[in-house]
Amino acid sequence: MGRDSTLRVALVVPLQGPAGIFGPSCEAVAATALRLINETGVLGREMSIEVIDGGAPPGEIAAEIGRRIAAGGVDGVTGWHISAVRQALAPMTAGRIPYVYTSLYEGGETSPGVFCSGETPARQIAPALRWLRDVCGVRTWFIVGDDYIWPRASVDVTKVFARRLDLHLAGTAFVPLGTRDFTGVLERVRSSDAQGVLMYLVGQDAVEFNRSFTQCGLQEDLIRFSPLMEENMLMASGADATGNLFVCASYFRSLATSSALDLGADYVAQHGPDAPPLNNAAESCYEGLMTLAALAQHAGSLDVHRMLEVADGVGYDGPRGAVSFVGNHLQQPVHLALADGVDFDVLTGL
DSSP, X not given: OOGGGEEEEEEEEOSSSGGGGGXXXXXXXXXXXXXXXXXXXXXXXXXXXXXXXXXXXXXXXXXXXXXXXXXXXXXXXXXXXXXXXXXXXXXXXXXXXXXXXXXXXXXXXXXXXXXXXXXXXXXXXXXXXXXXXXXXXXXXXXXXXXXXXXXXXXXXXXXXHHHHHTOEEEEEEEEOTTOOOOHHHHHHHHHSOOSEEEEEOOTHHHHHHHHHHHHTTOTTTOXXXXXXXXXXXXXXXOGGGOTTEEEEESOOTTOOOHHHHHHHHHHHHHHOTTSOOOOHHHHHHHHHHHHHHHHHHHHTXXXXXXXXXXXXXXXXXXXXXXXXXXXXXXXXXXXXXXXXXXXXXXXXXX
16 A cells, blocks of 8 residues: 555654653554554555654654644644643644544643543542542642643642532642652651642652652552553552552553453454553553544544534544543543552542
8 A cells, every 4th residue: 555545643652751651552552553443444544653752852743743744744643742742732733634632631722633532630630539538538638740731730620629529738749850859749748737649740750759658658648649640650660659549540451341351452462461561541542543543534534624523422432431522522431440569450430
């Protein structure tokens, strides 16, 4: 099949930095999605992907995508990357080619042709805080986040949720991406009256926090809750450092939907039992490619404006369960899980 008949997708995933821990899993899961999509093709075309390092500086990533769009070398963009990268990419793709942003994020993205398939705080954070209040009795939280748009904007909406749920925020600390020393932050946590720590930390930063949290002896007295914690991060943290750690997400490797089990089987069959672990960030790339294919099929075209016209209500049954678009956001089930060593015990739907 020739180059002109191939639907070329840029897969922007982190290969370096704190989120680089997700990269190998993202690439492997995307390859599994690609094989499934190409069994039938998209609008009579085969799909191909080219990986772009989403851990590079956002401006560099946007410039690279811009060059490819100008040269006619890319038909769509997807992938897991932090919000700072999305903010640089969205103006470059807006109204030109479809961009399916797969990461959980702070919400509010309205750029034309940017379709968001990840979780947002209203569907993820608020219900989990309510459950942890009602079931675990946690009413006082200390928030620790990386210092960029997703944690800061998420803290703003968390304050709104806290007021509605009659919760108290004992303190907030932001740290630079790539932080390894959490001594000062943990002293603030210890001296507060917090019953739990809400983590808005990415990848290796969360790993280092988990290790330090345990070394300080806090995990017996305080719970942790994170909307971004997956199987690679659990393994890197170590089983001894993940006690009383709650996580909410739309996908866990241990999720037992029929489509999730099918994905696990297809993934192992393609990559072998020693493949990088399935996880939420990686599976989001599967969702991104499936979403792009579904939008194109429903639109009958790769034209981004036509996709916008038909997006509302477009859906499918995937590893996360039944999902469908409302506007430019994919609505999906969200689950709460408790870390169990290096895996997750899914407790309930939220």
